[in-house]
Amino acid sequence: MGLRRSGKSSIQKVVFQKMSPNETLFLESTNKIVKEDISNSSFVQFQIWDFPGQIDFLDPSFDSDMIFGGCGALVFVIDAQDDYMDALNKLHLTVTKAYKVNQNVKFEVFIHKVDGLTEDSKMETQRDIHQRANDDLTDSGCEQIHLSFHLTSIYDHSIFEAFSKVVQKLIPQLPALENLLNIMISNSAIEKAFLFDVVSKIYIATDSSPVDMQSYELCCDMIDVVIDVSGIYGLQEEPEAPAFDNQSSSLIKLNNGTILYLREVNRFLAFVCILREDNFDRQGVIDYNFLCFREAIQQVFVNSIQPNEMACNGETSAASSKTEPT
Amino acid sequence: MSAVIALCHFCDQHGPSVLINTRVQYGTDSSKETSSALTTSTTTCCACEMSSKFVSVDEKTQANYISCRMPYHLPRLSSWLQHVCVRSLSCEVNPCLFSERENCCLSLSFSVRDAMARGFYRWFSIVITMRDLALLSGLWQFLHRFVNTVIKIIQERALQVYNLEKPFRFNNPPQSRSLSSLTRYNYIFAQIHTWFSWLLRAQTRYYTECIPRSPYYHAQPDIALDGDIRSLQSFLGPDSFKRLVLGLLEGKQIILRGDNLNAVESAVKTLKTLVPEKCCKDTINAEEYLVPEISNLLGVGTQVAVPQPTVGIIRVDILQGNCHLRTLEQESSRYPTYANELLKAVENRTLNNKVLNYHIAALKKEWTNISKLVDRVPVENSSALLLALGVQDQDRQLIKFWSRSLKSVCTS
Numbered sequence: 129m130g131l132r133r134s135g136k137s138s139i140q141k142v143v144f145q146k147m148s149p150n151e152t153l154f155l156e157s158t159n160k161i162v163k164e165d166i167s168n169s170s171f172v173q174f175q176i177w178d179f180p181g182q183i184d185f186l187d188p189s190f191d192s193d194m195i196f197g198g199c200g201a202l203v204f205v206i207d208a209q210d211d212y213m214d215a216l217n218k219l220h221l222t223v224t225k226a227y228k229v230n231q232n233v234k235f236e237v238f239i240h241k242v243d244g245l246t247e248d249s250k251m252e253t254q255r256d257i258h259q260r261a262n263d264d265l266t267d268s269g270c271e272q273i274h275l276s277f278h279l280t281s282i283y284d285h286s287i288f289e290a291f292s293k294v295v296q297k298l299i300p301q302l303p304a305l306e307n308l309l310n311i312m313i314s315n316s317a318i319e320k321a322f323l324f325d326v327v328s329k330i331y332i333a334t335d336s337s338p339v340d341m342q343s344y345e346l347c348c349d350m351i352d353v354v355i356d357v358s359g360i361y362g363l364q365e366e367p368e369a370p371a372f373d374n375q376s377s378s379l380i381k382l383n384n385g386t387i388l389y390l391r392e393v394n395r396f397l398a399f400v401c402i403l404r405e406d407n408f409d410r411q412g413v414i415d416y417n418f419l420c421f422r423e424a425i426q427q428v429f430v431n432s433i434q435p436n437e438m439a440c441n442g443e444t445s446a447a448s449s450k451t452e453p454t
Numbered sequence: 455m456s457a458v459i460a461l462c463h464f465c466d467q468h469g470p471s472v473l474i475n476t477r478v479q480y481g482t483d484s485s486k487e488t489s490s491a492l493t494t495s496t497t498t499c500c501a502c503e504m505s506s507k508f509v510s511v512d513e514k515t516q517a518n519y520i521s522c523r524m525p526y527h528l529p530r531l532s533s534w535l536q537h538v539c540v541r542s543l544s545c546e547v548n549p550c551l552f553s554e555r556e557n558c559c560l561s562l563s564f565s566v567r568d569a570m571a572r573g574f575y576r577w578f579s580i581v582i583t584m585r586d587l588a589l590l591s592g593l594w595q596f597l598h599r600f601v602n603t604v605i606k607i608i609q610e611r612a613l614q615v616y617n618l619e620k621p622f623r624f625n626n627p628p629q630s631r632s633l634s635s636l637t638r639y640n641y642i643f644a645q646i647h648t649w650f651s652w653l654l655r656a657q658t659r660y661y662t663e664c665i666p667r668s669p670y671y672h673a674q675p676d677i678a679l680d681g682d683i684r685s686l687q688s689f690l691g692p693d694s695f696k697r698l699v700l701g702l703l704e705g706k707q708i709i710l711r712g713d714n715l716n717a718v719e720s721a722v723k724t725l726k727t728l729v730p731e732k733c734c735k736d737t738i739n740a741e742e743y744l745v746p747e748i749s750n751l752l753g754v755g756t757q758v759a760v761p762q763p764t765v766g767i768i769r770v771d772i773l774q775g776n777c778h779l780r781t782l783e784q785e786s787s788r789y790p791t792y793a794n795e796l797l798k799a800v801e802n803r804t805l806n807n808k809v810l811n812y813h814i815a816a817l818k819k820e821w822t823n824i825s826k827l828v829d830r831v832p833v834e835n836s837s838a839l840l841l842a843l844g845v846q847d848q849d850r851q852l853i854k855f856w857s858r859s860l861k862s863v864c865t866s
Contacts, residue, residue: 154574159544
């Protein structure tokens with residue numbers, strides 16, 4: 129959700145429909161709730177609801193139970209290049225209303241279009257918005273509501289990273305996955321490892337070392353390379369077959385002495401890691417470790433016998449989603 | 455409300471809003487109300503604005519076809535139109551027919567090209583609302599064909615303008631643009647008014663709306679405004695009214711049961727004014743029968759089962775505009791003094807309603823005081839007092855009931 133022209137539909141198109149950021153200039157204004165089901169193309173299974181900013185959905189004539197009841201995360205988009213006082217008022221109203229209906233909603237605030245701001249003003253804007261939004265909540269006695277803030281832009285990878293963090297909060301198996309990745313990197317001398325959702329390029333888990341934006345971008349680009357190359361040169365009988373399959377794997381050596389290594393985990397997931405070339409002398413060990421890792425991941429999802437109900441209110445969005453072993 | 459046609463659009467600034475709506479009004483002078491409709495328009499952006507009013511009069515049928523932006527003086531219609539507008543523009547199905555409560559609506563949404571809009575499209579919809587779903591779906595074919603023609607004309611005009619404007623790049627395009635500038639046609643709203651008026655007129659030739667009524671239905675007379683005793687008397691009939699009042703004054707339980715809850719409610723409220731507040735425990739629209747101790751003046755709908763009349767219970771059935779009093783009480787020859795004076799005052803046409811109410815209040819106060827006084831005096835000393843107060847034998851039942859009620863409330 130968010131005010132009109134804050135960039136809700138653009139985010140959705142760029143992240144989930146692979147639209148190029150420049151094309152989003154020509155998007156029509158959204159006149160109805162657009163629901164996108166990404167359950168059959170992606171590992172993270174949820175719906176993204178894109179709300180038109182012009183309509184006040186807090187009006188009593190709308191069924192707030194239908195809107196917020198099944199929602200896992202509510203993403204509120206604020207245009208950082210514009211005056212954001214109205215947006216903050218709306219944020220406050222939306223958040224308090226949604227919290228009344230459903231206390232399990234995660235609230236994510238995207239401070240969007242920061243590509244037009246300098247590094248200093250980015251920080252200043254985030255601090256200011258953070259301060260004001262939390263003051264508003266404290267003033268109205270809703271301290272228990274927690275808001276997360278992300279600086280985003282569709283022209284770089286920040287939007288993918290922010291969405292990754294939103295989605296991660298909705299995956300109940302996250303600690304187990306992180307733990308597996310930690311074990312994996314420590315036993316294979318890997319520097320950084322991600323578990324990617326191939327279609328949306330959002331990472332659903334990473335090891336506990338801090339995420340450096342550059343390495344994330346490298347890994348994203350690597351997925352693009354793998355998909356594009358195998359789309360062109362891959363041997364496929366059916367033209368509709370996905371470019372990413374269980375044979376997919378890739379190794380890229382960079383000229384600064386690091387290696388990018390990608391392996392397929394399942395139809396939707398890819399394991400991508402960065403390691404130093406010196407530590408890559410025993411690929412067999414890494415491959416063996418990876419096989420163990422893959423098996424462990426299958427077990428994590430098999431053990432959660434009942435597919436967990438999760439919901440994600442995507443950018444402007446609500447969604448009910450299920451994670452299933454795939 | 456008969457059929458109303460409206461053109462709605464999705465304003466980039468204000469969201470869904472109604473641009474123009476056309477409705478029929480028979481007979482009355484329409485100029486006054488349209489001017490009032492114009493004064494209170496809330497949103498002002500050039501896309502939402504439609505400052506003109508249009509009235510066409512059909513001399514033969516005395517029908518006025520009125521077009522304005524929003525009929526603000528008709529709040530129910532306005533809110534319904536606003537609701538329909540939001541729904542039609544956010545509906546995933548097109549065309550779409552939906553009904554809610556007592557109204558139903560046919561909506562067709564369409565897009566219009568605009569070189570200055572985001573995405574080069576603007577969204578519009580035409581909605582036709584009526585009360586009768588069967589009528590609307592019967593007219594579907596006809597309406598659909600006509601509305602499509604209108605849509606095509608608007609779209610074609612806008613496309614021509616779009617083709618002219620496309621080669622130019624707009625660095626800072628306006629966020630809102632009126633339909634007349636979109637089509638480069640200043641009289642577009644007048645044109646729409648004539649289209650819609652014609653449609654409203656033509657659809658009545660196809661079918662006319664008639665509200666189905668059961669053959670057993672009798673128009674229910676408007677009865678008993680709150681506190682108006684005379685209208686209650688004329689509705690119940692003088693005899694029934696007399697017996698009902700007597701029963702109420704002497705502490706019988708009165709049950710009013712009827713299919714018209716408004717009538718029941720106003721009858722209860724009127725009767726209530728005849729006795730002191732503390733002597734009347736009234737309940738309106740009870741969900742079940744209540745014993746006399748809880749409620750001695752009970753108004754219920756026909757779905758509630760109530761006991762047959764007994765010595766202590768008087769029943770009034772108000773069914774299909776007729777009323778029927780049922781009681782086992784024998785008609786007494788002598789009425790309590792208060793009741794006599796009350797009935798005399800009601801009959802006395804020289805007293806207007808206001809005076810009558812004051813008169814009744816005074817009488818009520820007088821007998822309240824008598825009851826209180828009699829209650830405080832020991833029985834053996836009372837005969838002289840009663841004589842002095844003018845209390846007669848027929849008043850004893852009334853005084854007994856009143857003093858008991860007044861006392862019980864005081865002590866509790």
